[in-house]
Ligand SMILES: Nc1ncnc2c1ncn2[C@@H]1O[C@H](COP(=O)(O)OP(=O)(O)OP(=O)(O)O)[C@@H](O)[C@H]1O
């Protein structure tokens with residue numbers, strides 16, 4: 001696989017006495033899609049926050065293109081962060097401004113473009129996500145699926161190298177989830193970003209994965225393909241696969257993959 | 259025994275951290291003024307927000323406070339046959355004490371609580387994280403405009419309160435009870451000195467700072483406040499806490515400033 005663009009080296013993260021990550025070392029290959037799966041409260045969101053520098057590890061290094069963000073000052077961190085696009089679990093749109101303003105925000109804040117140019121780019125992006133005509137609405141007036149699409153537009157506005165998705169489809173009905181994955185496929189093809197997806201939507205999301213990481217009891221177990229998980233002889237993995245994903249889905253999934 | 263000591267230690271550390279966080283929050287809020295680009299429009303919008311949300315309330319409380327002062331003052335002063343001093347009694351009470359304090363308490367109730375809840379909800383719904391991830395400084399973008407707007411609005415609202423209050427005193431004392439109008443106004447002119455006005459202004463700035471610091475800060479750290487709980491419940495608890503803490507601080511500092519500047 002290609003070289004890692006993000007790398008955890010011996011990372012320890014704890015809250016009080018609770019160890020979330022226990023000496024974890026893992027790499028996220030450039031241009032590929034990594035899926036992080038694991039039970040609730042195992043530290044999936046915490047891992048994403050570590051990558052974003054929103055929280056710091058107790059020890060170890062987190063390298064983004066070779067630079068350790070764990071020891072960085074705010075200013076340097078901000079430079080690194082311009083490489084990232086994030087789709088938050090609840091979309092995290094600013095609710096005091098309109099959809100248009102939300103999507104325009106990264107452009108207004110990080111680029112110096114003319115009014116017309118901002119307008120053009122935002123409209124183009126909204127159009128791609130079937131959101132034209134909704135620009136003047138406020139986030140509270142949107143459905144969950146629409147919010148995700150606005151969140152995705154905002155995240156892609158600066159053409160990030162790395163996209164992080166925290167449970168992009170949790171709480172959406174299957175049809176809308178499929179729509180989100182379709183948009184994911186389309187935009188990844190277009191922008192070629194590295195992606196990390198945290199998801200419970202196991203069967204669907206496994207079809208997108210180049211690498212799967214299962215997070216369990218503070219350890220990250222890496223699989224170079226979704227199939228590898230199926231044939232894992234590790235009894236813990238087997239039990240995880242059964243309890244988290246359900247036997248039925250898995251067998252369907254194998255059929256689809258093979 | 260050991261458990262008890264351990265608990266005490268943990269509590270002490272928690273409060274020290276909390277104080278440290280809040281101190282840093284204050285510094286960053288002011289530093290936000292100097293990070294570019296300054297959000298001038300947002301500051302104006304916030305002034306309108308704080309000003310207009312409290313204006314009616316301030317007018318109402320100001321008028322009735324003034325009228326009550328007029329009635330009470332008349333009752334007391336007439337016992338000594340010095341109703342003529344009513345104007346100065348009303349004006350001094352308002353300018354030195356009641357104007358700044360009551361305005362601050364009204365602003366806490368209207369604008370401060372709203373501010374705390376707004377920021378708390380932004381924290382819980384990851385909007386603040388989203389700003390950071392877009393490399394947008396949440397202080398410059400969100401907090402600093404609120405700080406400046408409060409520091410500008412509260413002193414203006416205080417003076418507005420004083421004016422309405424003095425007029426209310428006039429209504430009660432002169433119009434209703436028949437105090438000589440010339441005595442009412444000349445009493446104010448003769449008794450109110452610069453020190454009184456300065457004292458009122460200093461108070462209104464200090465109160466404004468306390469309100470926005472505590473209300474915005476509590477909302478900002480909603481996720482770190484012990485015992486607040488999570489989600490909507492956390493925000494509502496922390497908002498109540500912000501209102502209580504800022505009201506108490508206003509009264510405490512009112513005493514301190516009066517004692518020092520007297
Ligand atoms: N700021 C924090 N302070 C203390 N504990 C925290 C904090 N953030 C997360 N935790 C704890 O860390 C653990 C992992 O949390 P995390 O949010 O990463 O779970 P998750 O794997 O994303 O779960 P879910 O699928 O439910 O979203 C949880 O037990 C949580 O209680």
Ligand SMILES: [Mg+2]
Pocket residue numbers: 044045046089166
């Ligand atoms: Mg999570």
